[in-house]
Amino acid sequence: MPKRFHIRLRDITPRGLYPRSVLMVVLPMILLLSAVTYIFYDSHWRHTSRKLSQTISSEIQFMVELRRQYPDQFDALRDEASRSMQLDATVLENSRIPTEQKRLFFSALDDIFSRELDVSLDQPFWFDISGYGEKVEIQVQDGPDVIRFMAERDRTFSTTGHIFIVWVIGASGILIALALGFLRNQVRSILKLTEAAKAYGRGRDADNYRPSGATEIRDAARAVMDMRTRLTTFAEQRTTMLAGISHDLRTPLTRLKLQLAMMEETDDIRAAREDLRQMGAMLDEYLAFASGVEGEAPTEMRFDTLVADTVAALGGQATIRKADAVSIIAREGLIRRAVTNLISNAQGFGDRVEIDIIEGPHMAELVIDDDGPGIPPDEREEAFRPFHRLDASRNQNVPGTGLGLSIARDTARQHGGDIRLEDSPLGGLRVRLRLPI
Template sequence: MRIKDFLPRGLMGRSVLIVLIPILLLQIITVYVFFDRHWNRITSRLSYAVAGEIAVIAQATEDDDNPKNLERLIGYTAQNLDLLISYQPQETLAAQADPVQANNLWDALVANLLKSKLEGALRRPFRLHVDLENKWVHVGVQLQEGVLSVSFPQSRLYSSSGYIFLLWMFGISLVLVILAMIFMRNQIRPILRLAVAAERFGKGRDVPTFRPQGAREVRQAAQAFIDMQRRIKRQVEQRTAMLAGVSHDLRTPLTRLKLQLAMMPAGQDVDLMKGDIAEMERMIAGYLDFVRGEGDEIPVAMNIGEIMSSVVESARRQGLIVNYEGAGAETVLMLRPLAMERALGNILGNAAKYAKAAQVALFVNDGRLHIQVDDDGPGIPPDAYDDVFRPFFRLDPSRNPETGGVGLGLPIAADIIHSHGGSISLSASPLGGLRVLVRLPL
């Protein structure tokens, strides 16, 4: 358990936190200082004043409680002090004082403050009742010959601007956070777009509409990405064109050699040389075939099951017994269909060539599409797993035309799968032969 685990992972969450934490800290400090210094003091002074006024009235009532004087007193206090008073001679205060009830911390604080101030000022038994609903306070004071009741609005005890101040503070920070979120969203969008573009490019798809946007640093990264993408494309194109040219040009001297051989007297040597030339021609044809198919095909959204069934079908025609389990056949991927068909065709073609039966499974796992081909052939020794991906590498070095093949099948398949952002790996199959596992991003 580290702090990191609790922090938001996204840029948005993090930046909101960066805005929020200082604001919250500031507010906590402000509220503390405000409450302690300002609000407490004001409330305590107000309570002190009210308690003093009540004490004066109580004293004046006790000094002279004839009705005329009382009437005058009632008039004065109602007019000038905002206090309503009444006097019940010969009454006594109920023995038990009401407990001070409050429905929130604020009211409780106010009531307790007033109680302590009244205790200090009156020095007589009294009863305090806070009418929470109507926000009125009633105080009954026991005098020598009766009970004095004083009522006044709660607002006499504290300044309501305290509430408003706090409300303002929280309101403003809420607005700040919302504003920050809106602005951050606009800052994050170009980064997200860059991430999506890079991911698409990694899967071999084109990103023609991508443009640098947003803050300078993000634009810089986007521009670097665009340049890199262009460079990679150009490099691939150049190399492909060059190799295609070389292969093509090799055909002319090969044709001349073939002609010269045809004019030589027949013999064992000549036959061997003819065989070699035939193989070279096949290699070149295979390579040119590969180069021609690449590059210009456009990725489309495709049902992988369609490609797979046609590949399986053609492997069956080549005599392979195929058990096909297409659990993930409905998966739609962005693919270059001809290229993908060729890649999978090469893999199943190998099984058809080197084995008798194969088990093909198509499933989605871990957010990737898995294509697993098991066969019961002789397999490949583990130390040759890397070699078979090299062009023209074959386990059977005799270059026996019977088994056909020039050794381009797996390299071409790997190339196509990598250009779709996928991976291909070999291992031993439980069927006794080779297991080829292809994984493609969804």
């Protein structure tokens, strides 16, 4: 069955709010202006010009007939016509009319006048509308002679139609400018709110932002600011509570470590010390996941340098294939922890780990490939769930809490980025971390 293509309106219209608003204002105005201009041109200006051209053509025909019937009295008749009809006539003896027709840029006048002259006259004729200022020149071939007529331009066709068009275009231009200025102010308020919301979402402050614009925009801005305040308060309370729990748990853990240090070294004691060490690491990871946004301020940093330092600190078999020099603005501690989690996960499940640091037009990308068992596509979203561990694709014997990917994605989204899981060319899993430049 052949594939059918459907053209949707949103595919051919601008996607931005301001361009769409401009289109909504300008397009109806242009259509209205075009309709008014066409109606005026067709029903008034063209009709008026045709009637005037018919009158002049009839007067010229009348003068040509007078010369034929009364050649000896034509001079007197010509003077009378000049006074009564404002039509000057001159006989050019033994002459020929020009062969090249002069035409206006706006050819409708030429077409109207030429058609009326052609209807009225049997003789060849020539005319020039483009020159002589307020006069129009018409030449008629009358036997071996040429009769040259000079008519008033205002009596030949309508000369005031363009004034109406200019007024319509000018008024429309003023209305469009006023509408665009109003729209720009309203859209600017929405764009400021968008930037402030993005900054809040990335954990930054927008101290210079003040609600502005229409009442609805101000209400939306206040709602965003109130929501940020509530979320910040909730995060601070959660962090404070978990910090207290962590402190309370570390105290008995520290006592246990001291007691084990004073005991005789045996396999059981060494195993108990390792359990205590893992419990301390788990507490740190739980606190890091629950705290989310730290008090650390965002700073400009070299992302490629941070990744290289992390790889060197972790050691192992990870290698950097490509490293573009790219800078980002982020909380260094959170980004370092996220990168550490991603690389250590790849090292834990694969024997070969290769890393790329790519600078895109808007995003910095960290691509981590491993040759491990990978994760099936239908389970990749589940891998980001806190405390979730995959049975089939990832080995349960690898130590951890199931928070590595959760912390990494949470950190990426706090900074306006994200993490995606894909198939790796090495046969395992590809992790793609994207952060805004």
